[in-house]
Amino acid sequence: MNYGTLLISKAIEANDPNALLRFNIAEADLPTQGERKAFRYVMQYAEQHRGQAPTAEMVTNEVPDFQPDFNIEASYDYLAKNLKEQAAEREFIELVNGRIDPETNRQVKAPQLAEKFEAAQKSGDMGSFFEWLTKQAESLKMRTNVRNSVGTDIKRDIDKFKAEYENRKAGESFRIWRSKFDFINRAMGGYVSSNVYVIYGKSGRGKSAIALEEVVNCAMQGANVLIWSMEMGWYEVLVRLYVSISGSLGVTTATLNGVNMEAGFNSRDVRQGNLNEEFEAGFMEFLGQLNDILPGNITVRGVDDEDFGSRTLRDLKSDIIETKADVVLVDPFYYLDYEANTSKTAGGDAANTSQKLRRLAGHTKATIFALTQADEEDEKDSEDGPRELKLPQRKGVKKTKALLEDAALLIAVDTNAKEGRGMIGLNKGRDGGEGESAEIIYLPQIGVVKQPEAGEAAAAQFEF
Template sequence: MAYGESFLSKVIDTNDTGAFLRYDIRAEHFPTEAERKAYRFIKDYADSNGGQAPDYRTVVAECAGFTYMPEVGDSFEYMARKMRNDAGKLRLHSFLTGRDVGDKFTELSTEEFATWLIEQTEQIRSETATRSKVGTDIKRDTVTFLDEYRKRKEGTSFKIWKSKFPTINKEIGGYLSGNVYTWYGRSGRGKSIFTMEEAIEAAAQGANVLVWAMEMSRFEWMARAYSSISARQGAVNANIGGVDYEVGFENRALLNGKLTEEFEQGFEQFLTEINEIIPGTIVVRAVDDIDFSSRRVRDLEADIVATKADVVVIDPYYYMTYEANRSKTTGGDATETSNKIRALAGRYQCVIHGITQAEEVRDDRDDEGNRELRPPTRAELMKSKSFLQDSALTIGIDTLDGIGIIQLNKGRNGGEGVTLEVVYMPNYGLVRELPSGEAAADQFKMPF
């Protein structure tokens, strides 16, 4: 059936040229040149006549080959769906039987060809997909809202994963699934450590955690994680600078294979108990993994699906393979990547922690040249402002001589401007918020 001619005829009969816009019908959705010519004529006529459609006789006279279909009973929605489906099949057939497919198959590797093929077919799919409804009507869709509300009440629709740092939980209620959280600081200040702590905290709550560690080897990440997890258990008593602490196995000793025999036995025993300590899972994709050469958003999506990730850590954003800069603007590749990462969080209802760099500054030293703790501001968010815009919360960090500071810089759900101090001794797995006031002085007498 000629759904294109039927659609055009109904537009004429009902004087409803707005149907083209409502159902996103464009010239490429019509299979014949006569239909495309009639479509363009009706559009041009409406533009010049206050949105009115021309008389059917005028269209037939002006557009040779167009057949007018009187009294069409099918709905616009039904015909639009049929038209877009037919247009999609024609485009797919033309593409798959065209010369480009054979040429690309010959010149590209299997992985590159598969990637290119997916991109091309996805573009055709998106351009011919049917849109029957726009958004949500807040008056008519109340049942949908109540259904989601009840799911949230029961904890089956979304989750909040608590932070390791009590102040963050107090200010924003924890990390809400479907959101992106961006951590940033100047080079070498502990961004990877802080996000690792949050990854472990989520796994301790039962989350499936996926870590893309693009700066750290697998062994190094695991050694740091084992130090942190064992510190939570108070596996080792250590005197540091004259102060006694319950800490974890020393990270440097793990990295160098130099635990004492006693600690080595204790460490092996600790590993046998880790399933009880961490009920969730942590899957690490590290920089030295042989199969970790492709780092695009679609690869991240595949890993999220495979691991059923509730929480994701991207360390850092800028070591991903950025998406194509379709806007041809400065930073457009990072913007496209940031937008797609934000979409992933929503689509799979996971929490995504991402890392980026802050601008280096010269005003973090006192009059004597000693560096002071100074978390970066929003304006110092480096690499791309898109990560600031797409994040529910941006978190600036700084560390110095066993102390760290976390500042909540941009909070969609509150907390903006709040700072908290932490004891920061990652070599012993000890990264913990300092209590405020007198309790802090009594509990943590820092030896520095």
């Protein structure tokens, strides 16, 4: 069946040329020269005559090799879907066999599939071939997309709204992950799926530690977590994760300012494989029980993973789909392989990547934490010695200012591990909360990173 002819004819008969736009029909979807000429003529006529379609006689007079067919009972949606599937099939055949000019019966396009495969074999770079093949498959899939409306209609789509409301009520299409820090939950209600949250601070001030605490807390709520760690190796990340989890369980007891508190294994001893016999036995028992301890799961990509050479958003999307990730940590954002700078402006590559990361969160319905650095400032210790905790301002987001606009929440961090204290603040919240902050106990080396409870001191030297 000639779906292209039927679609154009239906648009002419119904005086609705905009239907071809609504259903995302492109000239390249049409198989014959006559249909493409008729398509161009109908669209140009509509543009010049306020959306009106030309008559059938006008079209056949202008394009003699196009013959309208008005015996049409099928819907636009049906015709458009089949037309696009046929177009994708033709494109696939061209990849495999090349393209033959029907008029001259000569090949005008070489078969790309065999050509690319042979080149990859010769160079020994099969990875690039598979990357190209994946792009072609995604392009073909996109080719079959049919858009039958623009956006969501506030009146017409009430049933669509009700269905989404019920899904959210059941927790199926919408999740809120509680923060480990109560003041964030009070201010924001937690972290919402399909959003990007940016955690930033100066170098060495605990950004990664705070982020790991948050994603561990999400995994404790049942989330599948994906961590892209582009500065730390996988072993270091796992040490931090295990210490954090053990701290939340209180496998050991520590004393701060004379107050006993639950703590975890010592990260330095775990990192160096230097736990004493008693603690090593306890640590191995803890690892053996991890399936029961952690309701969700955490997958780590470390900087030293051999298969972690490509760090594009396409790769990130693939990993999100593969791991079924609900929560994603990108540490740090500026180590991603940036998207092309299509705007040709300074910082355009980072800005384009930030925008597409936000879009990726929406498409995958994942909650994404992106880490970046704050601008450095000269600091001086106070007269009494200890450094004053100072949260970076929102204008201090370094590397890309686009994160300011694309993030649902900016979380500023400053810590002092030597003194066992820190501060977290909210500098921009799309849903409110700007200006909220809280001091925390900050002892990540033993898995204690939390808001202080009654009787606990947040700022004091800790001996261990």
